[in-house]
Amino acid sequence: MPALKMLLPALLLVLFGAATALADFVEKRHVATIDEDGVQRVEMEGGEYYFDPNVVVVKVNVPVELSIRDVGGIAPHDIVLHAPEAGIDFAVNYGREPVTIEFTPTKVGEYEFDCSKRLLFFRSHRDRGMHGILKVVE
Numbered sequence: 509m510p511a512l513k514m515l516l517p518a519l520l521l522v523l524f525g526a527a528t529a530l531a532d533f534v535e536k537r538h539v540a541t542i543d544e545d546g547v548q549r550v551e552m553e554g555g556e557y558y559f560d561p562n563v564v565v566v567k568v569n570v571p572v573e574l575s576i577r578d579v580g581g582i583a584p585h586d587i588v589l590h591a592p593e594a595g596i597d598f599a600v601n602y603g604r605e606p607v608t609i610e611f612t613p614t615k616v617g618e619y620e621f622d623c624s625k626r627l628l629f630f631r632s633h634r635d636r637g638m639h640g641i642l643k644v645v646e
């Protein structure tokens with residue numbers, strides 16, 4: 509099976525890479541400001557495997573427009589945050605072109621978001637560092 513012989517080293521390399529790519533969570537904080545029209549606009553990038561910023565601070569009861577785009581490689585990414593009790597509930601795919609997510613946070617608190625993607629048996633994007641916190645403040 510010459511095909512398998514050639515594939516095996518490649519597979520081992522991939523596995524080794526997956527095992528050693530333990531991502532440290534380095535906080536990249538962004539405190540949103542309110543535009544003249546009363547909207548908090550936040551621009552975010554999703555890469556491999558991180559969100560930038562990954563800590564976003566917004567004011568409660570002020571509309572948010574979160575614009576996110578993919579700056580990584582070929583792996584597809586999404587952003588998921590389910591906190592319906594706080595008026596925040598989305599799961600959105602995005603590509604090179606920015607996608608805008610609109611919501612109005614109604615409850616002070618800290619809400620975790622992440623990327624739900626995972627390739628086969630590899631570690632999930634979340635486990636590789638693709639997660640963050642939306643902090644809703646007074």
Ligand SMILES: [Cu+2]
Nearest residue numbers: 585623625633
């Ligand atoms: Cu991802």
